[in-house]
Amino acid sequence: MLEGVKVIDFSHYLPGPFASLRLADLGAEVVKVEPPTGDLGRSLAYLFEANNANKKSIVLDLKKEADLQIAKDLIKQADIVIESFRPGVMNRLRLAYEDVLLINEAIIYCSITGYGQQGKWTSFGSHDLNYMAVTGVLAQLKDKTGRPVHPSLTFADLIGSIVAVEQIVAALYHRERTGKGMYIDLSLLDGLLAMMNNHFVIEHYTGKKNGIEQLAGTIISYYIYETKDERYMSLAALEKKFWKNFCLAAGKPEWINYHHSPARKENPVFQEIVQWFKTKTLPEWIEFSQTVDCCLTPVLEAGEAKAWFSKEDYRKMIHITKERIDVATRYDNQIFTKRKQAPQLDEHRQEIIEKWQKE
Numbered sequence: 001m002l003e004g005v006k007v008i009d010f011s012h013y014l015p016g017p018f019a020s021l022r023l024a025d026l027g028a029e030v031v032k033v034e035p036p037t038g039d040l041g042r043s044l045a046y047l048f049e050a051n052n053a054n055k056k057s058i059v060l061d062l063k064k065e066a067d068l069q070i071a072k073d074l075i076k077q078a079d080i081v082i083e084s085f086r087p088g089v090m091n092r093l094r095l096a097y098e099d100v101l102l103i104n105e106a107i108i109y110c111s112i113t114g115y116g117q118q119g120k121w122t123s124f125g126s127h128d129l130n131y132m133a134v135t136g137v138l139a140q141l142k143d144k145t146g147r148p149v150h151p152s153l154t155f156a157d158l159i160g161s162i163v164a165v166e167q168i169v170a171a172l173y174h175r176e177r178t179g180k181g182m183y184i185d186l187s188l189l190d191g192l193l194a195m196m197n198n199h200f201v202i203e204h205y206t207g208k209k210n211g212i213e214q215l216a217g218t219i220i221s222y223y224i225y226e227t228k229d230e231r232y233m234s235l236a237a238l239e240k241k242f243w244k245n246f247c248l249a250a251g252k253p254e255w256i257n258y259h260h261s262p263a264r265k266e267n268p269v270f271q272e273i274v275q276w277f278k279t280k281t282l283p284e285w286i287e288f289s290q291t292v293d294c295c296l297t298p299v300l301e302a303g304e305a306k307a308w309f310s311k312e313d314y315r316k317m318i319h320i321t322k323e324r325i326d327v328a329t330r331y332d333n334q335i336f337t338k339r340k341q342a343p344q345l346d347e348h349r350q351e352i353i354e355k356w357q358k359e
Contacts (some may be wrong), residue, residue: 003027005172009055012040013083014154015112017051018161021080022329023168025339026189028080031352032057033071038286038345049342053326056348058068062093070353071095076103077356084112089136097183106181108171110164116187127189131156135192136199140210159191175271214238219260220270221246224299231282232299233289246294250276276291 006030010022015047017032017039024030032039032055041048058074060067072095075081081100083090090096090111099108114131116244132155133148134136141149164186199211210216217223221237234278237243240259247255258269265271280288282298289296300308306325319326319336328335 001026002169002172003038005029007031007080007081007082008033008071009082010090011082011112012050013084014041014047014157015160015164016082016084018042018158019112019164019168020055021051022161022165023080025329025335030055031074031348032343033062033074033187034059034345036061044343049142049324050327052342053082053339056352057343057346058349058352059346062087062095066092072103073235074352075100075107078104079106079108079172081107081109082112082164082168083110087111087113087117102182106175106179108168108175108181108184110168110186112160112164112183112186112188114188116189117185117246128154128156131188135189136280137192138197140199143311156188156192159195160186160188163191163194166291169195209278214260218263220263220267220273223272226283227282228278229281232319233277233282233285234297234299236297238295242294244290246296249288249292249294252276281305313359 001103002023005023007023009016009019009030010033011017011020019040020028020032026145034057036059038059039052043049058070060071062068062071074117075095080269083095091101096206097107097111100107100109111117113122114126115124122128129150132151135156137155138148138151141151143148143149143285145208156276164184167184167186171184175181180259199209212222215220225233226233227233235246237246237259243259244256247253252272255269255273258267261269263270277285285296286298298304304320306320308314310316310320311333315331316329317328319328319339324340324341326336
């Protein structure tokens with residue numbers, strides 16, 4: 001879809017590289033510009049491998065005039081620039097948007113930062129947990145004592161990357177119609193704040209802090225139940241037909257009228273369901289869920305989910321060989337034939353310089 005589109009990526013670690021990985025999987029040619037020490041993410045080998053497939057690497061010391069000129073030559077031929085430094089860094093390197101416009105006025109330039117280019121927090125140091133905390137997202141993930149649960153997914157980084165690609169693709173379409181490039185000021189807060197849309201509106205008008213009440217583990221038909229082998233099943237039978245199927249399969253038609261009743265100890269039907277889930281193991285519940293249409297699925301661990309979605313009979317988004325594992329950023333049965341492993345530092349220097357200078 002993006003064949004012929006050229007991306008220069010100055011970013012490190014996760015948000016920028018995951019964004020350019022998604023662009024590479026869409027067909028764009030991505031050149032990683034790395035300092036002599038490499039992308040800081042190279043110190044986390046698996047993280048680097050996961051987010052830098054299908055890219056080419058060139059080392060440039062942007063403090064040196066010769067290397068700065070090479071960067072400018074690459075930008076002159078590019079469609080997109082991605083950078084994730086703190087505000088002001090690209091200015092000091094003489095590669096800010098205003099500098100780049102003098103080289104390529106049609107460029108789409110995306111700056112990914114924690115808090116954006118404007119405001120009192122622009123230089124405030126933070127990481128994913130901080131962004132989740134200040135946007136209200138972390139407060140939605142609490143245990144029964146009310147303590148926020150520490151997530152192992154970096155939601156701000158990953159969602160921010162997806163939002164970046166969304167805006168870059170929209171900017172490409174805008175340029176196609178108008179011939180004009182664009183500057184994208186993307187904060188990692190943006191995606192999280194947009195994701196809190198329902199919660200903010202509901203809180204504003206009702207004072208309720210946890211969004212749609214029925215989706216917050218408060219009713220028996222939308223709840224996570226423990227199994228006999230101390231695993232978990234997620235039941236999401238919100239619609240009457242799914243709840244009815246569940247109750248009838250359990251041999252408990254009397255449960256049907258309790259569809260939206262509270263998931264509390266005082267509710268005898270809830271207690272019955274809790275105990276019923278403890279009569280079967282996770283594999284037994286998986287078998288049950290595949291024969292009864294009731295929105296029931298297992299809570300899988302990473303390795304189990306990896307095994308499921310690397311098979312042809314499920315939606316194959318994961319490809320595993322003896323040498324490596326690839327996780328697709330979109331569903332495309334050809335994506336794994338096009339994927340190349342993450343580059344070695346400066347691996348493509350000569351190829352990049354020769355090819356892009358010719359163009």
